[in-house]
Amino acid sequence: MVHVNSPFLYVVTAVMIVFVIAQSAFFLARAVKRARQLGIARTTVRKTISSSALFTVAPAIAILLGVITLSKMLGLPWPWLRLSVLGALTYELPAATTTANALGLTTGETVANATDFTAIAWVMTLGIIPGIVLVFFRLRSIEKGVDKLAGKDERWRKIFMDSLFLGMISAFIGLLFADIRKGLAGYIPIVVALISAALMGVCGLLIKRCKWAWLEQYALPISMLGAMAASIPVTAWMS
Amino acid sequence: MRKFQDYRDSVHFYGRIWTAAAILMLLLAPAAICVRYNAWPAASAVLKGLLGVAPIFWTTGIIEVLTYAPMLGTGGTYLGFVTGNLSALKVPCALNAMSGAKVEADSEEGEVVSTIAIATSSIVTTVIIAIGVLLLNRLTPVLENPVLDPAFDNILPALFGALGVVYIAKNPKIAAAPMLFMAALFLLVPGLSGAVGVLVPVGALIAIGVSRVLYKKGVI
Incomplete structure (x- = not known):
């Protein structure tokens, strides 16, 4: 017991x-x-x-x-x-x-x-547990492998890292389309993502046009929380 | 001032000590419960459970290390893989911090900013969960209010919509191929949504392959 x-x-x-x-x-x-x-x-x-x-x-x-x-x-x-x-x-x-x-x-x-x-x-x-065990034993050699793969060309290294990020983001953006066969409600994640992207765009404009540099670090959490709040009426409307 | 490699070496040194301690403590926790209740489970029961989850989660765990380690940096990786919740929290948090501080991920500044972001995120997460558990009776009616369900159901779209637009706007030519591939894949095989972690490196390989071709051709 x-x-x-x-x-x-x-x-x-x-x-x-x-x-x-x-x-x-x-x-x-x-x-x-x-x-x-x-x-x-x-x-x-x-x-x-x-x-x-x-x-x-x-x-x-x-x-x-x-x-x-x-x-x-x-x-x-x-x-x-x-x-x-x-x-x-x-x-x-x-x-x-x-x-x-x-x-x-x-x-x-x-x-x-x-x-x-x-x-x-x-x-x-x-x-x-395997992830953390791998980090303990192999992180150094993984880093060396990535260093080798990215090469010494500084410009390519930057593109390589951006590509890595975009690869991750693309998987999660693709996930937004998984439910659209379920009808209108299946489009809710896409609408929420678009609202979040639009809020990020507005933050970008405020940073550039109004010189609100302080907003730069907070744009992502603000856009995310705003889109989460918007998802409540969006879900009520589309479900 | 020490060089980047010297700093990274010292992060490896301390990171390995903390990680070894974390692995030991992780294993000691269920062992302590077994000893306290004198209730060691049959190996067959554990194996049966593991058979259901290990094939997918061990694969995902290994893939996550290979994919996220270059993004998180050395300190961020040691810390992030102990505190967990990588895809939906630690990695986007590190990306946001590096982008906000205008530092590159594979620079020493990126390493430092990423570690600061992940450490902060780990502490805040732990504190919020602790406060939540301590105030559970008061918070449960609010948190489990059905009105809030859509907000928590849509954390990933809200997160990746904002994060995506920044990176896509910066690199539309690199973004197009992996985005189209993933959108088509999830449209055709919606059941893959449970295996999104396994698809992250697939997206990364497509993006790296396309960008290499575009770079060689001088398009980017």
Whole structure:
């Protein structure tokens, strides 16, 4: 028998959370120090921090919703741990439900048997670990490989990096078209993306025409939050 | 002042220590629960669960490292792969920060700005989740209000619409081929939406291939 919200599980989670914050603070402090040595303006560093924080709010709330979703089955502390370290809901939810199904459990119910709980916990952990293991063993050689692939031509290196970004963006833009066979409602993601792009365009105009340079770092989070808000009436209208 | 390579070497040194500790702690967490409840699962039960998720998620995990490491830089990669949520949070956050600070991704300035962005994002995410969990009773009715559902369902379109327009406007000639390919692919095979992570490097390879040809021909 396991109590999915037991103090012990909260302690295990708290240790991991403190570790993640400590690692982030360590890297942040070193990077800020290096930024100073490189002569990057303090205002740039400050704006990077504040715009990154603002940008993170909406996705972080979505992750919190993931914790709430999983908590019905696994309690609060374990999903909290999994989604704060390494995890993503797109992985954790299938991992938990697949194992629950394999164990013959009903996915909507809270796991009460300790062995079932630990089986799910191990699958959620082991299923996501190869990425970080690869980073530990091979990051240096991956970097060398990319360096070799990009070559020494500075102009080509810049195009190479832009192409890499565009490759990633194209996959997620393509994803917008996945539901359009479902009728008008399937076009909602495209409309939301277009609203977001239009808001970004307006921000660009304000930056250029009105010389609102401060907006540069905040244009993406503002456009994203604006489009998310707009998606509420858009969905009501198109569904 | 130290050279870029010396700085990167020191990031590797500390990054590997933190990553090793993270891997150890990740494994210790379920082990501690097993010990506490004296409940070690049967290997067959874990294997059954893993068989359902490992083929796709181990592949995606490896592909993510190969694709995102050059974008995130050394420090950003060590940190991002511990804190997770890369595609929808850490990578766009780093791109936005580098674009806002007007630094190139493979420069030392880009490395530093990306690390600052990812570290900030990791701390803010952890704090928001912690506050959310602590105030869960008060927040759940708000967060689970059906009125807000569309907003959270549309995070990715809202994010990639804005991010996309910036990069497409900067490089329309490179963007065209991978965009058209991906749009056609998802139109023809909508079921692939669950495997978007695997398609990221496909998009990247198409973009790199096209841009190489255009570069050689002097078009870009």
